[in-house]
Amino acid sequence: MAPPQVMKSAARSALDVFFEYDTPRIVHIRSKKVGLFNRFLQLSILAYIIGYAIVYKKGYQEFENVQSAVTTKVKGIAFSNGSIPGIGTRTWDVADYVIPPQENDAFFVMTNVVVTPGQTQTGCAEDPGVTGAICQTNADCEQVKGTILPSGSGPVTGECVPSDVPGSKEKVCQIFGWCPLENDKMQGDSPVLENAKNFTVFIKNNIEFPRFGVRQTKPSKQRKRHVLKKCQYDGASSRDKFCPIFRLETITEGAGVAFENISKEGGVMQIVIDWTCNLDYSVEDCVPEYTFRRLDKGDYSVSRGFNFRFADRYSVFNESTGLQLYRNLYKAYGVRFLVTVQGKAGKFSIVPLLLNIGSGMALLGVATIICDIMVLYVLKAKNFYRDKKYLDVKGQDAFEVLEEEAGPGEQMSEGSTNSVSRRNLTASDGGAAP
């Protein structure tokens, strides 16, 4: 039988290939148990594909992440009365309390401050709390002359001088550095800029989805110029929930933090602006959603709060020393606001839809695999089904261990009149079975 078949293979023209179609042969089992189980699995998978991957996860859309630029402008005036040492009676405006004046995706509002005014480079007594600073005579200090004590404020000059801490009778080594030393103790119970909670910040957030050609969308039709200038964000009311002007206290309260709890020691807040847009609907509906979180919580009690030091430097002409450099040192406590813009826009596209349908169809094969396990290994009638599903073919190099058990002609499950049985189809070199 071989020669004509070989010839046929040889003669099969390239054209022939285009008019063929291969499809698996199927055992169609009618069984309540298996059928129900099979359909249940298939429906679960279909529900996952259609319900979850396509509808819920919007598998019919292509997506683009938001491109964003944030600029912020804080407004507000605070007044501190004269009880705070080193500051005196003072009105604070935005150029005083926003430090540095601008940042990328962030802004800092000073709410409390400890000032050490009029420091200059000279000699003064070291803090008695510094290890090794206390001395009896100059000789004690000469030993460490020129070194900076751990946590000290400058190199030791070698002189032993009375401490200038009020009421202290100790003598300490003199250091050379910014004198008088910084006093970083907060005075009073309330923060210096108590009114900071009423400051407002206008967060200009220009976004773009370049692939879809969508730029910053008007939050809604009513949001006209004059409205925008006057509005104020209010999470509760639907009218003002898109307004990009925020009272600082509204932000902290949106994160469940009373402003009083954060203003004295400072803290870090995150403002999340989420632009999740479905551009299959009107771009009018592409609006931001604002959420607020406090970020400096955590288990380190040592890492609560937020502060840093900065200085104003200035020079003053003294008759005796000429031009002398001075500085006012500020230990600034306050709230650091980080603005995070996230989100993506989706729009219908045929490519992801086809891909999801395709991979979903492949997933349907898993139902068949699971049912096969049930049918071929679990059910009582497994041997019957196995007989129907499998055509046993023995290659020329079949494993011979069980050969003696499988005699020829035995068990003709797919019944036939020739010797090709379920168990003993045998290939011979280059030809079909005998």
Add this chain to the structure above:
Amino acid sequence: MAPPQVMKSAARSALDVFFEYDTPRIVHIRSKKVGLFNRFLQLSILAYIIGYAIVYKKGYQEFENVQSAVTTKVKGIAFSNGSIPGIGTRTWDVADYVIPPQENDAFFVMTNVVVTPGQTQTGCAEDPGVTGAICQTNADCEQVKGTILPSGSGPVTGECVPSDVPGSKEKVCQIFGWCPLENDKMQGDSPVLENAKNFTVFIKNNIEFPRFGVRQTKPSKQRKRHVLKKCQYDGASSRDKFCPIFRLETITEGAGVAFENISKEGGVMQIVIDWTCNLDYSVEDCVPEYTFRRLDKGDYSVSRGFNFRFADRYSVFNESTGLQLYRNLYKAYGVRFLVTVQGKAGKFSIVPLLLNIGSGMALLGVATIICDIMVLYVLKAKNFYRDKKYLDVKGQDAFEVLEEEAGPGEQMSEGSTNSVSRRNLTASDGGAAP
């Protein structure tokens, strides 16, 4: 027939499993209509896999996103003549117009400024434009003493004083704060730092693809040290399109914005540096591509432009008051440049290639599913094909509704001499069909 089969199953050694191979039985249909449709589908899927997923999307490569560090250095000198109040004749250099002196992935160049020099903390007349500021007698102001009027500049002292707005005859409440009040009106038509368009910025962009061991690549071989120091970016010429030194006007024009349109009121520009590299080619070809966009466009007319306030603080010794704190307040308009580095490098790897081929093969099954639907449900000869494709097996618990219609022995499609027909194969508990 059951006992020997059971025995065989039992005796099937673990080794036997390694010498078996299961492959689906296939109906090979020769039909022009179905065959052409099938091949068309398969070719479409193959074209997608090979053309799109593997070649176009580089499915044979593994990718790594760029790691980048950006530092910027602006150079240039601008001169403003004496016509600008509060500034006078002045030459501006980089330490004057870049504020803050450095930022992360961004820099700001001041192009216009309104200065209120010599402010100090004292009392002065409130702006008559502030609601509630206008008064007739001290009594009017006493009522709001200590409060800060909305949009006011400080707490009301309680005195009613003549307004210091030139030509105004109104009386207004006195406030305590930074006096004189800020004058934030721009004077003149041209920006103060008109020459800002000729400033240059050197954007040092050190990138790395750690997985591939590629660091900042020379843009091209000619780009020697002396060339780099002198070159200037020019989008048009191929020689200088990789030069990292940019004239500010070239940047804005690259975004289609005339520098004159952005320099007076300020704005936000994005500089996108794209490092999309195919490391299967020479790393010499791994070069950046620069694009520019204006980010502060949009529908909010209120959010055009960019400005912020900052102050220089200094102390002056007065005979009468001792050391007095002063500040020069600047309202700085200018262009904020955001530098965004993106891109990824790809290099050949066998793992993603195999994965793409594998998932592509799985996708080919979809062609069969679609053709099956055509063959089994659409074509006129559907019953003939269904007969060939399916072997109908009736489990012991088959659904009995149609039982009477399917008599035994009927319709022996896969012709056989025993009673196993297409329609009445019946499983009995634990054994094969009789």
Add this chain to the structure above:
Amino acid sequence: MAPPQVMKSAARSALDVFFEYDTPRIVHIRSKKVGLFNRFLQLSILAYIIGYAIVYKKGYQEFENVQSAVTTKVKGIAFSNGSIPGIGTRTWDVADYVIPPQENDAFFVMTNVVVTPGQTQTGCAEDPGVTGAICQTNADCEQVKGTILPSGSGPVTGECVPSDVPGSKEKVCQIFGWCPLENDKMQGDSPVLENAKNFTVFIKNNIEFPRFGVRQTKPSKQRKRHVLKKCQYDGASSRDKFCPIFRLETITEGAGVAFENISKEGGVMQIVIDWTCNLDYSVEDCVPEYTFRRLDKGDYSVSRGFNFRFADRYSVFNESTGLQLYRNLYKAYGVRFLVTVQGKAGKFSIVPLLLNIGSGMALLGVATIICDIMVLYVLKAKNFYRDKKYLDVKGQDAFEVLEEEAGPGEQMSEGSTNSVSRRNLTASDGGAAP
């Protein structure tokens, strides 16, 4: 035979569909060669799925990227002796050398500085090195009056004055600008803030995985408040490798850079904090891993190092000119540290596990495809196997080229008593084969 079958199809109730199950018919080939190859392929794919996709890539977990906020606090004192011109003997603290006082995910520590003190806006001689600055008479300068020479420091006033470079006898044009001109030559071999290597930085990194409800975890149980305040990062010792307080020299050495190599000219370092957490274990084990890299390496010799200019502005009252604006110009060299927080947390979830198992099962089909190629096209017995695998069916519109070669009744591979042979099953409109 057609009518009853059509009737049956018509009568198939919707309910019937739920009690069916389709499974492919399989050729079960027993062959050492093919079987071994098949099992080898399957095991490779299984090893990939289980070993790589599920176990190694944690395919049984759902993941969330880390949300992070970084704040930094640098501590340390440096002393520079009087040999540096323009600075004099000076002690430097954090308010002096961290510029700006805070940044987002970054901080800069000045290690070296060149100061030009006491600049004010007036006229002075241009740098003789500037092209076109050298003159013989005022007439030379009158020609370029009002223009800023390339790389010059201000507009030319029109006067020709002696150069103020020591030892120079040339005459140069006078310019109007910040005078005296900046001297940006470094003096001395060692950086001004030599002690900067001993500064420490506390990197407060508050992280969160909101989906899993995990906030900043204690690095370990021993990491108590008092320990944290005193610890110092040490990559080697397991006790202190989670400590978030770093000596600057430890950071540069962690990147393989001697601090001396980076402190004079400056540089850019990256601190990578990796929070890769497996939340199936205790959150106690969710600890950061620190790595350090130098970013300003590369091929541009011109882009080594890091420096920028900033100024302190102050006003001084002169009897003659009134209040005069001065500034101290600093060219600050130093190390810019960029803090990058990355990582993700994984936790067991049934959805990704099922998805991975599903797609893995689909991938197993690839083994069958490859073996089929071997069996049907490579092996000598390919025609025998092809005969077993395929049932040839000729549709009514079959391609007729080879028709004459396939006579009816020939080659009854699946042996049967009727005319349905492997080669001449023919579909007729709406019915089965004759």
